[in-house]
Amino acid sequence: MSRTRALAAALHGVERPRRPSALSNALVFAWRAVLKFKHVPEQLFDLVMTPIMFTLLFTFVFGGALAGSTGDYLQFFLPGILVQTVVFNAVYSGMGLSTDLGKGLFDRFRSLPVWPLAPFAGLMVGDMLRHLIAAAIILTIGLILGYRPEEGLVGVLASFALLVAIGFGTGWIFLVLGLLIRTPTTVMTVGFTFLFPVVFASNIMVDPATMPGWLRAFVDINPVSLMTTAMRGLMNGGATVHEIGLALFAPALLTIVLAPTTLWLYMRR
Numbered sequence: 001m002s003r004t005r006a007l008a009a010a011l012h013g014v015e016r017p018r019r020p021s022a023l024s025n026a027l028v029f030a031w032r033a034v035l036k037f038k039h040v041p042e043q044l045f046d047l048v049m050t051p052i053m054f055t056l057l058f059t060f061v062f063g064g065a066l067a068g069s070t071g072d073y074l075q076f077f078l079p080g081i082l083v084q085t086v087v088f089n090a091v092y093s094g095m096g097l098s099t100d101l102g103k104g105l106f107d108r109f110r111s112l113p114v115w116p117l118a119p120f121a122g123l124m125v126g127d128m129l130r131h132l133i134a135a136a137i138i139l140t141i142g143l144i145l146g147y148r149p150e151e152g153l154v155g156v157l158a159s160f161a162l163l164v165a166i167g168f169g170t171g172w173i174f175l176v177l178g179l180l181i182r183t184p185t186t187v188m189t190v191g192f193t194f195l196f197p198v199v200f201a202s203n204i205m206v207d208p209a210t211m212p213g214w215l216r217a218f219v220d221i222n223p224v225s226l227m228t229t230a231m232r233g234l235m236n237g238g239a240t241v242h243e244i245g246l247a248l249f250a251p252a253l254l255t256i257v258l259a260p261t262t263l264w265l266y267m268r269r
Contacts, residue, residue, distance in 0.1 A: 015140060016017065016084075016234075019113065020229060020241045021115075024119035025114040025121075026115065026117075026118045026121035026122065026125075027123075028118070028122075029118050029119050029121055029122025029123075030121060030122045030126075031122075031193055031247070032120045032122050032128070033126030034126070034129065035127045036124070036141070041125075046136050048133070048137050048138075050085075050088065051081055051084065051085040051088075051134060051138050052086070052137070052138065052141060053070070054081055055077075055078070055081050055137065055138060055141060055142065057144075058073075058077060058140075058205060059073060059074050059077065062258070063077070063095050063238045065219045066205075066206060068144065070114065070145075070146075071146050071261045074142060074145055074146060074147045075148070075236065076207075076232075077134035077204070077205065078138070078147045078204075078235075079141040079159065079228060079231035079232045079234075079236070080203070080204030080228045080232070080237050081138060081204065081226060082138060082139070082159070082163060082231060082233070083134050083163070083204065083224060083231055084165050084199055084224075085131075085134050085135060085138060085205055086131045086134075086165065086166050086170070087165070087166070087167075087170055087195060087198075087199060087224065088168045088195060088199070089127070089131055089134060090127065090167055090170040090174055090191075091126050091174050091177055091187070091188055091191035091192060091195070092123075092130070092174075093123055093171040093174045093178065093189075094173075094174030094176075094177040094178035094181075094184075094187040095120060095121060095174075095178065095184040095187050095188055096126070096178070097120075097123060097174075097178030097179065098178040098181060098182070098183060099184050099186040100230055101178070102181070102183075102184075106119060108182075108264070109166070109265075110266070114165055116263055116266065116267060117259070117262075117263055119220060120175060120263075121263060123171075123175070124168060124171060124189050127167055127168075127171050128164055128167060128168065131163055131164065131167040132160065132164070135160060135163055139156065143234040144181055149235040150236045150237045151234065151235055151236065151237050155234050155235045155236070155237070156235065158239075158254070159231050159234040160234045160246060162173075162227070162231060162244070162248075163231075163256070165226055165251050166247070166251050168251060168255065169250060169252060169253075169254040169255050170174075170251065170254065170256050171260060172258035172259055172261075172262060173191075173254060173256055173258065174187065174191055175262050176258055176261055176262055176265065177190060177191060179262065179265040180264060180265065197266020198223075199224055201215065201218060201219055201222060202219055202222045202224040202225040202228060203219060203222075203228055203229065204224065204225075204226045204228050208220065223247075223249075223250035223268055226243070226246040226249075226250070227247045227250075229243055229245035229246075229247070230243045230244050230246070231247075247256060
């Protein structure tokens with residue numbers, strides 16, 4: 001009893017530590033995402049190898065037939081493959097969330113006195129790093145093959161900023177899927193089933209001028225096409241504020257609608 005009184009006396013008048021801010025919570029979970037790269041670097045293999053194979057195969061197998069030369073096709077194709085890479089990689093957001101949920105990690109996070117969206121902020125930071133690493137590797141390969149961004153370093157930095165915005169907005173789709181679907185494999189299957197027609201029915205790989213009218217009408221309003229057009233403009237010159245605004249519209253809308261949905265689903269579990 002005397003020890004209890006002594007402890008109470010020692011603690012009397014000591015201010016309670018301030019509750020961490022939402023930003024502080026988010027940064028802690030972001031650091032957790034960064035540590036994953038250190039301890040599990042092989043997770044980048046799948047994210048990087050697929051776009052590398054797409055770049056090499058389409059450039060050397062189809063480039064001459066589609067654009068007359070591999071060099072001309074690479075100038076057209078590379079900004080689009082960067083968009084495709086980010087959109088495809090966003091699927092792994094949902095897979096990672098589903099894996100953590102299956103291990104019970106998010107049940108532990110929910111019991112902590114932290115900002116409810118902080119764990120998702122950490123996932124998003126990890127996604128942004130994956131997007132930037134994959135994009136940098138693809139761009140390096142493109143430069144080796146002969147791609148030259150006409151807007152130089154400024155254009156590349158602006159296009160990478162657009163990629164981050166695209167990845168951030170698209171990631172919310174798969175976070176919702178990760179909360180709704182129990183297994184990571186099913187999240188991947190559902191995600192790619194949705195993405196394949198949206199990505200391939202776009203202007204990433206070919207000029208839509210040769211497509212049937214009904215398909216071209218879809219391609220012209222496809223958000224992936226709008227993102228790709230803005231990317232080409234930023235990297236090769238000629239981007240307008242209107243094109244950039246159209247490219248950002250879908251990511252902004254997805255964030256506004258699905259971020260609260262993600263939180264609601266998470267708190268409801």
